[in-house]
Amino acid sequence: MTTNITSLSKIESILLSTLSAEGKNIFTINDASAVLEKGKTEIRNILSTLSKKSWIDRIERGRYLIVPLEAGVERKWSEDSFIIASHLIAPYTISYWSALSYWNLTEQIPRTVFVASTHRKFTEQKKIVSIPYRFITLLPEKFFGIKTIWINNKKVNITDPEKTIVDCLDHPEYCGGIVEAAKGIWNGIKDKNIDLKKVTKYAVRINNKAIFKRLGYLCEILGIKTEQSNTWQNNISKGYSLLDPTLPDKGNYMRKWKLRCNIDKYNLIEWKEH
Template sequence: MLLGDIMVTKLIRLGSTELKLILTLEEEGKKIFNTADAYRILKSSKDSVNAALYRLRKKGRIEEIERGKYLLIPAKAGYSGKWAEVPFIIASEIVDPYYIGFASALNYWGMTEQVPSTTFVVTTKRKRNLEYGSLKFKFVTFSKKRFFGIVEEEIAGEKFKISSREKTIVDGLIYPRYCGGLDEIVKGIWESQDEIDFAKIIDYAKEMRNDSVK
């Protein structure tokens, strides 16, 4: 075995407690977990659990995305920790109910060439904006009455919720600042005119009961 291989082996070696937590989370299919999950799996003292979480962070196997909530770094990412999950999937684990919307949805549906630096997430809850590494999340609170027009999509085998093309347009007309302005909405309509159900846009607009889309 080469010296470099020995060094890598030492770097990635996990203790029994750490290994139990990682393997159990992977078996459960959890990409994001919280401290309650760690207590449930390890069935150990607070100090012991916190120590395990600390060691896993130092070894690049987990990252804290907000207080008490962690992202599990898969082994396929390598042990440098230089890996980032798809923002849409992270958003799905941060708040519920939710859907990806506004500029993020415009870009996903190919309705704009602009690539937003922030992931826009619509929810019925009050949620503080979040920055995790190079990722930024903007949470927009809607009433339950406006929380509809949601479809389920999939990236790399992982499902997430996003506003439909029609709901993306209606939401954008109400809050154009979250879509890069009205010009982007107009361009989005033009680019997707063959894929948009205009009758549905009208129905959604009526349901939202907002003057800006009458």
Template structure:
């Protein structure tokens, strides 16, 4: 067995110490160049050697994480998946979303397998970072609203959609949260504290017909909201029908009230709530 000696030179020691002082476990080449006051090409070479010694792990081009000293001779460390995902879009506007946000808010009983982050101007793709699958979803800048901080550790936070925006995102892309049923179960779990007026505000602001229809059905299904909430949604309906869950076959009865093809039955939804 080969044991890698994690010896620190003066530059790498300065970098590690400063990053700890700044509470940055994940950092960019730009951060390192600022701390070391050295050109990026010099810093990149130093980080390559630091990675070989197990001091840092490269997450993607230009992005690194410190390997905790308590891991001993381990040389690869991915860090907290939520923090890693929060850093991947760089300076682009972004937030953790869909199924990941459901898990953060305690709105699902399913294990979190994939971490999803919505980002402005970033190509939609799925990447693997040291064994963690992270899905990046491209959105427009006008769609960045309903965001809050989630504290992972003292002094370490990530951007995440709030409860209401999480529901709206899941209604728009049920495939990114496990299906419409997961959005229903999540809403049911938080039904006593969800702000239904805010839900409607968000749906109308997003202005996607399928979302407006699904939200109206969701309010009825979870028995939340007021008649005024429903009326605001009804005003925006057109004659077109959309599937309740676009990832499932387009079968089942039609709902004239919400212009939906009900390809997930009420019985299925109630069964999942009780599971």
């Protein structure tokens, strides 16, 4: 049976087998140079050949992904998207809608991987092996609440459940809108996966008054009673904020929480009926 898997030369085989043995399925030009003890010009030529043979994929400048034998004759393969994200920028953390999904705070599985960093990426969006990546630049004071998880024996940074909720309330546009944030709060409380006292502590650190407004209103309409409500009320500003900044600036004003409710209550919690 014929296949389109092109054979490896001895030096190519040494490179890929060594990198794989070291757990470097994603590697840099420097990694390859260290294995083969050759100059970067020669290494680039070798990597170019491997890419043409479909044994590696270039995920960005100077960084490559090994395509293993399991990819089959069509050579279609992708490392876990969170692992790829961990190699794209530093420091980093998986965040917003991606973290919301990982912690089972929503049933939605976003196609885009959301990555937060204190460094600015040259491009805010990038597609790698058909997966879109979205980079969000945070101020250093907002870069906290990060946990380390393990995926395929690789360490990956991700915001903890409470920070994920606060981030989504801070920027609903990065989590699919305020409805997804509402789901996150409801599921987190129902499954005892979030601590509202910790959520409050994080919200104070971020210092965006709209977080307290959205949090208080959502808990109220979801029927979640908490002693934290008074703290949230004391931290709201006098001006009105949009409940969902991804939607048009219209709707009724909610005086208690200083919100303009630009999505009606039914559409906000309709998902609870299913």
